[in-house]
Amino acid sequence: MKKIFELVGSVLLAFAIAMFLKSNVFAIPQVRMNSMENTLVQGERVLELKFIYGFTEPKRGDVIVLDSEKESQGFVSDYVSEVKDTINILRGKVSRNHLIKRVIGIPGDEIVIDGGKVYINGELIQESYVKGGTYAEGIEFPIKVPEGKVFVLGDNREVSLDSRQLGFIDYKQIEGKAVAKVWPLDEIKIIKK
Template sequence: MKTEKRQPKKWVKELREWTVSLTIAIVVALLFQTYVYAQSEVQNVSMQNTLVAGQRLIEDKWSYRFHEPKHGDIVIINGPESELRLIKRVVGLPGDVIDIQNGEVYINGEKINEQYVKGQTFPGRVAIPFKVEEDQLFVMGDNREHSMDSRELGPIARSSIEGKAIFRIWPFPKFGMLND
């Protein structure tokens, strides 16, 4: 008696191949979203007029692994400083001395040109002038009169920076790169 080796049916083999391919695609997409680029939604008014509630952004989670944030970067913060994820602009880097006088911001004694700011800038709970320490950032929202930022929360730990907002994908009329 001859033993016959059973061949799996063609549809079973194809189903297995599709399942493996889809599983790999899903895992790669999840890893990409977790560690490289992600989609974020603006939740509040603290970045008006640059960003408004409901806009959707692409967040770069990758590049800050290779270089540090710069003045003017729009960053997404997810750390112990706030219960909420925040979107703010980097104003002060380690070593900078931040001062606020007559509604204007000064870094290391020089007034900075902030064309994107809505409203006047007032000091908050943080004693001004404020020196930004190593591994910290000083961030502020563009809507200065309605922003919970480093003036209230204090400096933000570098490790709390989740990524940089780089691209607006919604609404379509505003589609494009975010200008620093």
């Protein structure tokens, strides 16, 4: 009986440590949509560093993982959400609405989308990673990014659900920075700005 309790205790401790790492240090989420093509393709996985924005703010060009429906409520809430998410994944369900997008505008930036192009603070930005044209989709430009928020777009602009529909993304909605593609193994590479 003692061996069984030790085994169960070891499994529970390992699970608790894994959930801590997954909720606060790193994760390997799967790309679920084609809104980041050609940078990331549906079915690929990325290495997400969750702790990075505890030390620095998001920068223009960062590829981020965000929750489009809710903001972080702190360590305990993030931990509980990660446990629930993991249990749902084991059951074959997708529970949270994670999106992977590129930061285009940071606080104070004035953004204009015109003629299929994006202008930041009056200058056309060079975006070699973009697939398709960038269109306003009903938003009136120019807009200015408020403090504590970012403006994000998918790289596949004509099919992306992003700030044009969701509005500005609060820092508390950002879960982490996607730094590398790690699956499939023969296509591992750093994600460039």
